[in-house]
Amino acid sequence: MSCEVKEKERVGCINPIFTCQPCGAQFASIGIKECIGIVHGGQGCVMFVRLLISQHFKESFELASSSVHEDGAVFGACSRVEEAVDVLLMRYPDVKVVPIISTCSTEVIGDDIDGVVTKLYAELLPTKYPGREVHLIPIHTPSFVGSMITGYDLAVKEFVAHFAERTEPSDKINLITGWVNPGDVTHLKHLLAEMDVDATVLFEIESFDSPLMPSGNHVSHGDTTIADLRGTADAKGTIALNRYEGGKAARYLESEFGVPAVVGPSPIGIRNTDTFLHNLKVMTGKPIPESLVRERGIAIDALTDLVHMFLADKRVAIYGAPDLVIGLAEYCLDLEMRPKLLLLGDDNVNYVNDPRVRALQENVDYDMEIVTNADLWELGDRIQNRGLELDLILGHSKGRFIAIDNNIPMLRVGFPTYDRAGLYRHPVMGYAGAIWLAEQMANTLFADMEYKHNKEWVLNVW
């Protein structure tokens, strides 16, 4: 009876859980207003990431490519970046922020994107675009390091590092959400408002859920401004909700500008949301208002209806982004469920030392496995060949066939969730997220009971 943390034994990857670093940097960049990123590499590195993001949100986002072709790969492709910046600036007069996101190919050939940026600042910008505010931000995201998660973490830090500027201390705090959905941001901002806390939210992505308007073209993009990013250095503190998606930026602000940082825990479930509110209270001195006590009460009430009757002892496998997976596992335990297998999809060596992982190891009283550097084969293989019995799978859409082929109910959560409608609109964080998760898990189990005629009559009198 133990919780074991181990690395995937195979060296290769079958059905990856994550894509690579440049995707994370691209996802971060679309959160910024008047920003279009240029990915320096082959065109697929952009085309497919745009497709992936559009699959998840059912929206299109603008990202450009330096379109490195054969000659560039052989002789160096820095000139492609120069041309890309110029073409982009000419045709998109509102664009102010242009991250230059490297990829495996351009890192291997050793293109000096920092040097290109210096050159563009010295030559192109003052001569062709005098008076125009333009920020070129090199972001090194070789695909052979880390994953989309580290790419996101790094990009957030690079954006903050580029803009953050100490002026007057402000009353604001920085809230770095990590890789979340518009529904999360809406709910987090609601919690902040109830706490009467003024915060800079990185990133303001509520408008990723953009309208179809009777007139005018509505391109989806985030709303975080340059001023927001600048002001992060003046904040009285930073809360990074996700350790691995934004933690780097929080620590940067702390070490560079002395902005105190609280990193994690991801406010998934009641307990972690309580901690989040506690952190807000400590950082700002503001009390937790009665309205949130009540909101929490509604959540607890809803959960009480579900836990020991329906959720208790249900065996769950969870895969996806590390903070999400760990947060969900913690929450499932509070809901009396049994996370049996957690899959963390990259080779980050810090997972084993994550205090939350340590706590699982110290306290879980049944067999649980945590696999790092995992792929989805780890899940399918355990179900099909190694006797893992599950009642529920929590994860993103790329694992859908494991659930489908093994007749295991699955709740889509994380990124991407393209095979279910509108999930980006709902939070998994905060009290609202706790309700949504528990009720969706229950409804998923209920539907499965009915399809399989498995004690479906239980629900007659609930």
Place this chain on the structure above:
Amino acid sequence: MPYHEFKCSRCIPERKQHAVFKGKGETITDALPLGYLNTIPGSISERGCAYCGAKHVIGTPMKDVIHLSHGPIGCTYDTWQTKRYISDNDNFQIKYTFATDMKEKHIVFGAEKQLKQCIVEAFKACPHIKRMSIYQTCASALIGDDIEAIAQEVMDEMPDVDIFVCNSPGFGGPSQSGGHHKINIAWINQKVGTVEPDLLSDYVINYVGEYNIQGDQEVMIDFFNRMGVQVLATFTGNGRYDDLRAMHKAHLNVLECARSAEYICNELRKRYGTPRLDIDGFGFEPLGSSLRKVGLFFGIEDRAQAIIDEETARWKPELDWYKARLTGRKVCLWPGGSKLWHWAHVIHDEMGMDVVSVYTKFGHQGDMEKGISRCEEGALAIDDPNELEGLEAMETLTPDIIFTGKRPGEVAKKIRVPYLNAHAYHNGPWKGWEGWVRFARDIYNAVYSPIHRLALLDIGKDEIPTDKGFETQRMLSDADLPDEVRNDPVLREYTGKYNCLKDLRKKTYPPFERNVLAEAV
């Protein structure tokens, strides 16, 4: 002025050579967009890379194969589950994807050892699969791993497996088209001629450039089976690896998507003397003509005619029901490469729609020659369009619908233009007579969507109609139709099933005829 300058692209004047209006009385010799040239960096082109052209478009539809990409994880992840190329072996190629997960240490020290381990692991993980395709990526190309040598080593050690290697890194060429070429040539060089097939029929073809999107290939195979024609191999949708090794034994190569697969047909013609017959599989008349040509080749055109007669009788009243309601509707036909010419004339002829624009993301000038020839006058042809040009074109052309990819479809949505997925389809298959009706049905449902109509209403400015609790597609489409069309007793809406493949897969056919002609062909 045949060449068209987009306002948004005035600052990149070379773009002017990439867009052409088909003027009155003008032909492709008057103006032709440039094509397959290096992309302008930063233009927000829709193009992909040569890796995806090889691996994702052509390689992966092969169904009984472990598809392993040698590189960092992203290339594999990104090209996984973004298409609808299904198969009749439970979609193994959709469900499983394999990567060598190249890391920094491999970039420094090489990843050949890693590659070999991954190959062995993958075969061990999937003991029922004995075939593998390995795809090079940017990273493995740049560090210079010798993938062929490793593959050969494994094949020497594991005699029951066979491995194909495709060296098509993402940076190879202006678009995915570079990858189409590379994998065509790699396949014929490495694999064709290494299996001797059982020829079961006197009439044996390869069906080339068909990727079984939503079951297209299976629809076409049904016709060929009914004609007694053995399809030795399909390149590559729903295709078997070993069948494709035997392509040299077919009597005829029937080529559908010439953009992606003409190369292998040309090589088969050169090396084995197998003729290449280009066909259209979409639309009643083109498909019928295509089957008849295959029939003529073998002297069995009566069998094709029997199918044409049967299918036309069954489905024509349904196609015409939609034609009556789609006539005059404007469409931007904006696919990847081949559908601009496969569809341009036939959606006009058979559905009455006006193609106001064609574009190609990755096509060559040859595709534009075909596409523009098949368009009516006034159509705007665009090569390698970019985001702003697409928006500008939609705003000036005001199409009723656009056929394009998933993500550009979201752009169209925002300016209130309904879209159908030209690559993966909405509710396909769209090949075959029934499929063509399904396409018409999908177009109809998009164009006459009551929600689409509601999207056009500005409740802040417009008079809000309060007299209706609902509208149907039929109320919208038939409002201005003459009574005799509306009440035509012959015409009817689509009557097929949601999943028309289920019954197809259960069908059985009489055995092929062999030696009737004593090796005539």
Place this chain on the structure above:
Amino acid sequence: MSGSMQDKIAQLENYIMKKCLWQFHSRTWDRKRQNERILGMTRQLLLGEPVSTETPEERCYWVDAVTMAEAFKVRCPWLADMSREEIAGLMDGLYERIDFLTVTGSLNQELNDQHY
């Protein structure tokens, strides 16, 4: 009703450019061969001359030629009223026109690429 020789050629040309694919192989030498063989065979068929279909290659050309000859007859009833000489002239003109559209007048810059 049927117009000048030019109009007649235009009608046949329209059919080919709209309905056929054989004229659009990707290299000059290939297009020339396709035009010559397929239009040549179509000419023979319309003139009632014998056509060799012995080799698979010839048979494949013939398939497109015979399809086209049939279509021409259906779409262009005036063909039936033409003499052999007129048909020969018509087809020579058509051949010249298709060669112009697809080869000599083509703006396709890839046509003379050495590789496929």
